[in-house]
Amino acid sequence: MARKISAITFAAMAALLAGNALATEGGGGVYPNGNENYLVGAMPPPGTYWLAYAGYDHLTKLRDNNGDRINVPFDVKVGAFAPRFVWVTDTKILGGQLAWHVIAPLLNVDVSVAGSSQRKTGLGDIVFGPGLGYHEGNLHYVFALDVNAPTGSYKKTDMANTSRNYWNLEPLIAVSYVQPQGINADIKFHYDFNAENKDTKYKSGQEFHFDYALGYGFGNGWVAGVGGYVYQQVTADKLNGATVANAKGEAMGFGPSIKYDNGKGFFITAKWQKDFSVKNRAEGTALKVKFSIPF
Template sequence: MTRCISEPKSRYRLIRAAFGLATAMAGFLSDAAYADEDGVSYWLPGRFSSLAAVPAVPGWSMAEVYYHTTVSAFGNAAAAREVRVGRIPANVDVDLSLRLNAQADLVLLNPTYTFATPVLGGQLAIGMTGLFGRSAAALDGTLTTAVGPFATTRTGTLSDSVTSIGDLYPQVTLKWNAGVHNFMTYLTGDIPVGAYSANRLANLGIGHGAIDGGGGYTYFNEKLGHEFSAVAGFTYNFKNPDTQYQSGIDFHIDWGASQFLSKQLFVGAVGYYYQQITDDFGQPPILGGFRSRVVGVGPQIGYLFPVGDMQGYLNLKGYGEFAAENRPAGWNTWLTFSLSPMAPTSTAAPTRRIATK
């Protein structure tokens, strides 16, 4: 007598195949959008979201993201950009009624390799993110520029745009699973090789290195389809050699919650909180400590589907921002497509033969 036991396809295996890569897109930014020095931070809120800490299927994976943002700012956040571009001396007043408008359209590529051999009892993955796209910015109001020891003013608009490549962002993650509980730690940073000029209003790099690390947690109940994730971390920024400006230390937390309507489809919400916790160094006195803050929240939807012998994943999420301080704010959307190894869908017990008389 031969007996074979098959295990049905589980929601958890499908999720692991797609999310381990899609949530690893930490490490990129658009100079048009976010702040420490003149309104730009290394960390782009929203990089992590649902199922961030869930281990992936071992092997090579690739994620592609289309990212769009539209933001604006008044006061210090706009004046800081004018100070850098105009090379304005510290004793010259700037117009705090300036308005900054910025947009960015970026395409990001993130190859990642997940190791099968455990490291410290967890799952190790390494990846590198690169980007290509367009960043544009415009200042409206009374513009001040410095020529030697003299400063001149005019009322009008100053605009700029750049289409090129951005910085590179390596990342290492280590993840552990314990039933419905999942834990992770990560380390990432900025290699400043992208398009950047201290004299340009819009850039695709930040002009300096940075290192960022933290940890996260995911609760995922596959039977009920409930999920909640949160990832928090800190950023240390190195000095910008072109401007002698050093941004302060930043704290950030990204979160996501979802409900699976089927094994392939889920809906939910996403959000983030970003707060600079130490002052900048080298900023004009008019800006003070120039600590930045922003909060964002919005909806998300995701879908899993097979692509040959690979696992495909699509996710669309969007954020509306509020409570901003010393940084531009507005809205942003992320469209993610990823391919990763397909998880096993069944297991078979060894064949057992029983002889009877």
């Protein structure tokens, strides 16, 4: 099942100041790429669980359609804390354990572009949806559908927003291979269907992306390795029904990743990642932390 926080929301002003079109509206999306880590596909036994995500993203560059830096002062900092509640039921459908989840992210967005700046703090876009979990020995996998609702604060004239201001459907598949000692591998595939932003008449294109983690378990609860993401926009954006040319986004991220699991329901993961191979999007670094506390 997906575990996420609402994505950074840039104003279209960033693109206008740069004189370039960014992929998807303002160069952002509903999902913060690279947010997931180890245990992404391992659904727990029936019960109620509380997880949380904390993150800090610092974006300092804008890249054009050729991957070249856009010459405009640009600095975006986003701090996030996103509690997530998961209910794994006793119900089985198609052999999988049925679960439901909801995430309510709290964001602090600080945007500075070409001498203008704005900060906004508040609730982001709430995420909810069902999932089916499966277990085959050390292999675990989940099929899920996330719904991203535009519940955050949005004004089309603002530089900083805590909402994308449109609905999004995000089917996903997450797979985890878990060993106390030995190779640990995780991957989560997403495909995004974005609705139109009614205030701007902008419809962001469809997006394919996946997060991954690969590490080695030392047999004492610790796993160390690497993680990151790959992102590719699949279809073109539309503004007032017309196709926006040469504005599909691409990006990758990579960095070190660790996990500690006490074997009693508590675990924590942490990852630092740097963006590269970026086109029509913002580039920077991010620190991502995820933890679970059983109750």
